[in-house]
Amino acid sequence: MNDWTRHLKQQVTLGAMNRREFMGRAAAAGIAAASAGTLFSTAAEAQEPKRGGHLKLGLEGGSATDSKDPAKFLSQVMFCIGRCWGDMLVESHPTTGAAVPSLAESWEPSADASTWTFKIRKGVKFHDGKEMTVQDVVKTLQRHTDAKSESGALGVVKSIKEIKADGDNVVLTLTEGNADLPLLLTDYHLVIQPNGGYDDPFASIGTGPYKLLTFEPGVRATLERNKDDWRSDRGYVDSIEIINMNDATARVAALSSGQVHFINRVDPKTVNLLKRAPTVEILSTSGRGHYVFIMHCDKAPFDNNDLRMALKYAMDRETMVQKILGGYGKVGNDFPINSTYALFPEGIEQRVYDPDKAAFHYKKSGHSGSVLLRTSDVAFPGAVDAAVLYQESCKKAGIAIDIKREPGDGYWSNVWNVQPFSTSYWGGRPTQDQMYSTAYLSTADWNDTRFRRPDFDKLLLQARAELDEAKRKDMYRTMAMMVRDEGGLILPMFNDFVNASSKKVKGYVHDIGNDMSNGYVATRVWLDA
Amino acid sequence: MAAAPNPAGPVDPLAAGETSLVSLSDAGLAAPHSSASARGPWRRFLQRSPLAALVIQRLALSIALLFAVSIMIFGGIEALPGDFATTYLGQSATPQAVANIRADLGLDRPVTTRYVEWLGGALQGDFGTSWASRNSVSEQIGKRLGNSLFLAFFAALISIPLAVGLGMLAVQYRNRLPDKIINVVSLAAISLPEFFVGYLLIMVFAVQYGVATFPATVFDGMGFFDRLSAIALPVATLVLVVLAHMMRMTRAAILNVMSSAYVETAELKGLSAFRIIARHAAPNAVAPVVNVIALNLAYLVVGVVVVEVVFVYPGMGQYMVDAVTVRDMPVVQACGLIFAAFYIFLNMAADLIAIVANPRLRHPR
Numbered sequence: 001m002n003d004w005t006r007h008l009k010q011q012v013t014l015g016a017m018n019r020r021e022f023m024g025r026a027a028a029a030g031i032a033a034a035s036a037g038t039l040f041s042t043a044a045e046a047q048e049p050k051r052g053g054h055l056k057l058g059l060e061g062g063s064a065t066d067s068k069d070p071a072k073f074l075s076q077v078m079f080c081i082g083r084c085w086g087d088m089l090v091e092s093h094p095t096t097g098a099a100v101p102s103l104a105e106s107w108e109p110s111a112d113a114s115t116w117t118f119k120i121r122k123g124v125k126f127h128d129g130k131e132m133t134v135q136d137v138v139k140t141l142q143r144h145t146d147a148k149s150e151s152g153a154l155g156v157v158k159s160i161k162e163i164k165a166d167g168d169n170v171v172l173t174l175t176e177g178n179a180d181l182p183l184l185l186t187d188y189h190l191v192i193q194p195n196g197g198y199d200d201p202f203a204s205i206g207t208g209p210y211k212l213l214t215f216e217p218g219v220r221a222t223l224e225r226n227k228d229d230w231r232s233d234r235g236y237v238d239s240i241e242i243i244n245m246n247d248a249t250a251r252v253a254a255l256s257s258g259q260v261h262f263i264n265r266v267d268p269k270t271v272n273l274l275k276r277a278p279t280v281e282i283l284s285t286s287g288r289g290h291y292v293f294i295m296h297c298d299k300a301p302f303d304n305n306d307l308r309m310a311l312k313y314a315m316d317r318e319t320m321v322q323k324i325l326g327g328y329g330k331v332g333n334d335f336p337i338n339s340t341y342a343l344f345p346e347g348i349e350q351r352v353y354d355p356d357k358a359a360f361h362y363k364k365s366g367h368s369g370s371v372l373l374r375t376s377d378v379a380f381p382g383a384v385d386a387a388v389l390y391q392e393s394c395k396k397a398g399i400a401i402d403i404k405r406e407p408g409d410g411y412w413s414n415v416w417n418v419q420p421f422s423t424s425y426w427g428g429r430p431t432q433d434q435m436y437s438t439a440y441l442s443t444a445d446w447n448d449t450r451f452r453r454p455d456f457d458k459l460l461l462q463a464r465a466e467l468d469e470a471k472r473k474d475m476y477r478t479m480a481m482m483v484r485d486e487g488g489l490i491l492p493m494f495n496d497f498v499n500a501s502s503k504k505v506k507g508y509v510h511d512i513g514n515d516m517s518n519g520y521v522a523t524r525v526w527l528d529a
Numbered sequence: 530m531a532a533a534p535n536p537a538g539p540v541d542p543l544a545a546g547e548t549s550l551v552s553l554s555d556a557g558l559a560a561p562h563s564s565a566s567a568r569g570p571w572r573r574f575l576q577r578s579p580l581a582a583l584v585i586q587r588l589a590l591s592i593a594l595l596f597a598v599s600i601m602i603f604g605g606i607e608a609l610p611g612d613f614a615t616t617y618l619g620q621s622a623t624p625q626a627v628a629n630i631r632a633d634l635g636l637d638r639p640v641t642t643r644y645v646e647w648l649g650g651a652l653q654g655d656f657g658t659s660w661a662s663r664n665s666v667s668e669q670i671g672k673r674l675g676n677s678l679f680l681a682f683f684a685a686l687i688s689i690p691l692a693v694g695l696g697m698l699a700v701q702y703r704n705r706l707p708d709k710i711i712n713v714v715s716l717a718a719i720s721l722p723e724f725f726v727g728y729l730l731i732m733v734f735a736v737q738y739g740v741a742t743f744p745a746t747v748f749d750g751m752g753f754f755d756r757l758s759a760i761a762l763p764v765a766t767l768v769l770v771v772l773a774h775m776m777r778m779t780r781a782a783i784l785n786v787m788s789s790a791y792v793e794t795a796e797l798k799g800l801s802a803f804r805i806i807a808r809h810a811a812p813n814a815v816a817p818v819v820n821v822i823a824l825n826l827a828y829l830v831v832g833v834v835v836v837e838v839v840f841v842y843p844g845m846g847q848y849m850v851d852a853v854t855v856r857d858m859p860v861v862q863a864c865g866l867i868f869a870a871f872y873i874f875l876n877m878a879a880d881l882i883a884i885v886a887n888p889r890l891r892h893p894r
Contacts, residue, residue, distance in 0.1 A: 058744070064662070065617070065661030065851050065852060065854070065855050065860075066662060067661055068662075069663075074617065148629055149629060150630045150633065152618060152626070154626045155626075158623065214749065216748060217664070218843065219843040220746055220748050243744060244746075244841070246841075247838045247839050249731075250731070250744060250838070250841050253731045256736055257735045257736045258739075259735075413610040414610070
C-alpha cells in the first residue's frame with residue numbers, strides 16, 4: 001500500500017473524508033473502484049452514519065423579511081431550510097456537477113434538446129401523507145413560469161414554453177434547445193409542492209427528509225425528521241435547529257463555545273485564528289463566486305484591447321488570493337468559469353502577473369495619464385484593499401491607477417454597470433451557459449463589461465442546444481478564450497465557501513454546486529456523540 | 530426629532546441642572562400662548578391644572594409629529610435607490626418577475642395614492658401585511674416589541690437604581706477614593722463601544738468559562754426563566770453602556786444643588802443630612818436626572834440594534850433594519866411610528882415627573 005492510499009485511509013478514519021470524496025480521490029490515484037470500495041469500508045467502519053441527535057446551525061443571511069414561499073427564497077437561511085423540507089426534480093452531483101435523479105427518475109431530450117421528457121418517481125409521499133403526482137410537478141413548474149410569476153427562478157426557467165403531463169411523465173417544451181435543462185431544474189426555488197403551491201405557497205409541505213415545525217423569520221427555525229422519507233441515504237439527525245446569526249463574531253463565539261454545530265461564512269481574516277480551536281474544523285469548498293474588476297469594452301480608454309491586456313497582465317492574482325481571501329480561494333484566469341462547472345475547458349494557460357508584458361501592451365495602447373478605478377467595500381469584502389493592491393502592482397508596470405471610493409449605498413445602481421471601470425462581484429450560475437447568457441451575451445441587461453461580439457453570441461446559442469458533450473466543451477473553450485483575451489473582465493480570484501463545524505459533525509460533503517454543501521448540509525451530516 | 534417634543538432638549542450631563550429647569554418652564558409651558566384667541570381660557574386652565582394642560586398640549590403635538598414622521602419615512606423610502614421589487618429579488622430579478630411584484634403590491638401607482646391608502650389603514654389600526662414575508666405587521670411587531678421591552682425593562686431595572694445609588698455614593702465621598710473609582714470605572718465603560726463590551730462579555734462568560742447562555746435568541750414557547758438566563762449577557766452590556774451617563778448626571782445634579790445657598794442655610798439651621806437631601810435638595814435635582822433617564826430608556830428600546838445583532842437577540846432594531854434593506858414599507862412605517870411614539874412618551878413622562886417633584890415649575894411666570 002503506497003503512501004497516498006495510506007493518507008486517504010487516514011483521512012477516512014479521521015472523518016475528514018467521506019465515501020464520495022474517497023472514491024473520487026482513490027480513482028484519481030488509479031485505484032480500481034472495487035478495491036477502493038473495500039479500502040473505504042475497512043477504513044470507515046467506525047464512520048458509518050449514525051442516526052439521531054439534535055443538530056444546531058448558526059447561519060448568516062436570514063432576515064425578518066424572509067418568506068416561506070419557495071418562489072421567494074432569497075437568503076442563505078431559506079436556501080438551507082428549503083433543501084431540508086423539499087426536493088427538486090433533479091440534483092447535481094457534489095463532485096462532478098452532473099445532473100443526478102431526484103424526484104425525476106430519468107429524463108430524455110429530443111434530438112434538438114428543445115423537448116424534454118422527465119419520468120416522475122412513484123410512491124413518494126408529501127409530509128401531509130398524500131402521494132406526489134405528476135400533476136403536482138406540472139403545477140409547480142407552472143407557478144414558477146406563468147404570466148404572474150414572482151419567482152426568483154423565473155430567469156432560469158423562462159425558456160419553458162409548455163408543461164404537459166403525459167402518463168407518468170412530464171413533458172417540457174422549450175422556446176429553444178437547451179442541453180442544460182436538467183441542471184436548471186436543480187434551482188433551489190423549484191421545490192415540488194402539493195398542487196404546485198397554488199393553494200398555499202407558505203405551507204412548507206414537501207417531500208424532503210425534514211418537516212418544518214416552527215419558523216420565525218430572521219430568528220429561528222426548527223425541523224423534525226420525516227419518518228416516511230423516500231430516501232435512506234440522508235436525514236441522519238432527528239431534529240434540526242437553525243438560528244439566524246448575522247454577526248460573524250457571534251457565529252464564531254457560538255461555535256467555539258459549543259452552542260452550535262455548524263456555522264457558515266467564516267471571515268477569511270479570522271479563519272486562521274478559529275482554526276486553532278481544538279474542537280473546530282474549517283470546511284472550505286471551491287465555489288463559483290468571483291471577485292472582479294470590470295472595464296467597459298465600448299468606452300474610452302477601455303475600447304483599446306491593448307490597454308485591457310495591459311491591465312490584465314498588471315493584476316497580481318496570487319497576492320490577491322493570499323491577502324484578500326486569506327488563501328481561501330483560487331486564482332482566476334479572466335473568464336468567469338472555473339473547474340466547478342460541468343464541461344470546464346481544461347488546459348487554458350494561466351495568466352500570471354507580468355509587469356513587462358503589461359508595460360509592453362500599455363505602451364502599444366498609446367494611453368497616457370492615469371486610469372480611474374471606482375470601488376467600495378460593498379463590491380466584495382476587501383474590495384478597497386484589493387484596489388490599493390492593484391494600484392501597487394500596476395505601478396510596477398508603469399501604469400498609474402487613481403482610486404475613487406464610492407458610497408456603499410447605491411453602489412449597485414450608480415456605479416456597477418454604469419461607470420467604465422469598477423470593482424464588482426458575481427455569484428456564479430448553475431451552468432456555463434447561464435453565466436455567459438447573464439453577463440456576456442450582447443443583449444444581456446447585465447453585460448457589465450459591454451462585451452458585444454456576434455460570433456460569441458452565435459457560439460453561445462449553438463452550444464446551448466448541443467447534446468454532444470465533446471463538441472460542446474470545445475465551443476466553451478473558444479468562448480472562454482474570447483472573453484479571456486478580448487473581454488473587459490479582469491478576474492483575479494474565485495472565493496471559496498468557508499464554513500466551520502464542530503468536530504462532532506461527520507459526513508460533510510464538499511459540494512461544488514453551492515455554499516453549505518449546496519444547501520444540503522443538514523440533511524447529509526450526522527453527529528458523532 | 531428627539532429635540533422637538535422635549536422642550537428641555539437633550540441634557541448635557543456636565544451642565545448644571547438649573548439651565549434645563551429654566552428652559553423647561555420657559556419653552557415648555559409658554560408655548561401654547563402663541564395662539565392669541567385661545568389665550569384667555571387656556572391661560573386660566575393652565576394655571577388651575579398645569580399638569581393636565583401639559584399632557585393635552587403634548588398629546589396634540591405628538592399626533593402632529595407622528596403624522597410628520599410617517600410622511601418623512603414614506604418619502605425617505607421612496608428616495609432610496611431601488612424599490613421593493615428590485616431589492617427583494619436581488620440578483621435573481623427578471624424584468625417580468627419585477628413587474629409582477631409591482632403590479633401585485635400596487636407599486637406602479639402614484640406615490641400620493643399609496644400614501645393615502647396606507648394612512649387610511651393605519652388610522653383604523655391596520656398596519657397591513659409585510660410585503661416580504663406576507664405576515665401581519667401588527668402580529669410580527671407585537672412579538673418583536675415584546676422582546677425589546679423585555680430586554681429594556683430588565684436593563685432599566687438594574688441600571689437606574691444602580692446609577693442613582695452610585696451617583697449618591699459619589700456625592701457622599703466626593704473627591705475621595707470611592708468617588709474616583711466610580712468615576713474612572715464608569716468613564717471607562719462609556720468609552721468602550723457597546724459591541725466591544727458585548728464581545729468581551731461573550732468571550733469571558735460564554736466561551737472561556739461557559740457559564741452564560743449564548744446566543745441570546747428567545748423564541749415562542751420559551752419559559753420565563755430560560756428567557757431571563759438568555760438575556761443575562763445583553764442586559765449586562767446595556768447596563769454598562771447606560772450606567773455612566775445616568776450616574777454622572779445624578780452626581781452633577783446633586784452636587785450642584787448641594788452647593789447652593791439654601792442648602793447651606795438648611796445646614797446652618799441644624800437640619801439632618803437626610804432631611805436636607807430628601808426634602809430640599811432632591812426636588813431640584815430630579816428634573817435633569819429624570820431627563821437623562823428618559824433618554825437612556827428610549828435608547829434601551831429603540832437604539833440597541835448593535836447589541837441585538839451581537840447577541841442574536843430578536844428585537845425591534847434588527848426587524849426594522851431588515852425591512853429597510855428591502856424597502857418593506859409597511860414594516861418600516863410601523864417601526865418608525867412606534868419608535869417616535871416611545872421618544873415622545875418618555876420625554877413627556879420625564880417632564881411630568883419633574884413638574885410633580887418641583888412645585889415651582891407648576892406655576893409659570
